[in-house]
């Protein structure tokens with residue numbers, strides 16, 4: 001596969017928040033690639049920088065160093081205006097943990113789904129057809145189309161958010177904790193939709209603190225720890241032979257994945273090591 005297959009290419013990315021003495025680093029030297037038809041599982045605990053990475057790739061946070069290429073296009077130095085026009089083309093879409101953040105509360109479901117298509121310049125008739133098609137794909141009934149997000153259940157809302165991301169057939173979808181707020185039944189459904197997407201050739205970045213939900217879907221796994229990428233490899237490789245102490249710690253808390261079980265003492269020692277304490 002050549003370089004043109006890379007849908008997402010992040011190179012040596014640094015992101016800082018705050019200014020002056022409050023300035024702190026959220027991401028440091030992060031590099032990763034995602035090809036078309038590939039799902040990258042990005043895992044790490046709260047505060048490790050996962051959402052910052054997602055928000056930088058979506059143009060919502062500005063990098064202080066490094067480069068981001070999406071669909072072969074270098075978006076690193078884009079102004080707000082350039083981002084707006086890039087977004088309108090629908091190359092990259094997103095699904096957040098809270099569907100109310102992915103959906104406009106004032107728009108009906110139909111309007112929400114039509115919006116990205118009409119912005120892109122699709123004729124209304126073909127846009128309506130695409131909306132109906134996506135709705136069926138996420139197992140939603142058309143009688144929900146006139147409703148607003150507040151009138152839907154949590155699981156329905158998240159399926160609408162997924163349908164909205166799909167409707168423009170983007171090259172890349174960033175899923176930030178897409179199942180974390182859902183109950184078991186809805187979780188299974190959304191995970192199945194994500195698997196279908198992957199099989200249909202969309203490049204996905206699936207972000208989660210929960211290795212268990214990512215492992216069943218991701219081709220490769222990357223582990224963020226305190227703003228740095230400490231591990232990356234095929235899912236099987238990372239589960240079988242994790243290289244970094246933090247990944248082993250994560251695996252120790254997912255007993256069903258057949259990782260060498262970490263004992264309580266081992267885990268305490270790892271924690272201490274990770275925090276730079278003498279063991």
Ligand code: ADP
Nearest residue numbers: 017018026044045046047048049050051052053
């Ligand atoms: P995760 O998604 O893995 O929980 P985040 O990307 O949200 O991690 O956060 C990474 C680091 O950046 C944390 O230390 C967090 O406190 C900090 N951070 C996140 N968002 C902001 C913000 N808007 N302003 C200042 N600091 C932030």
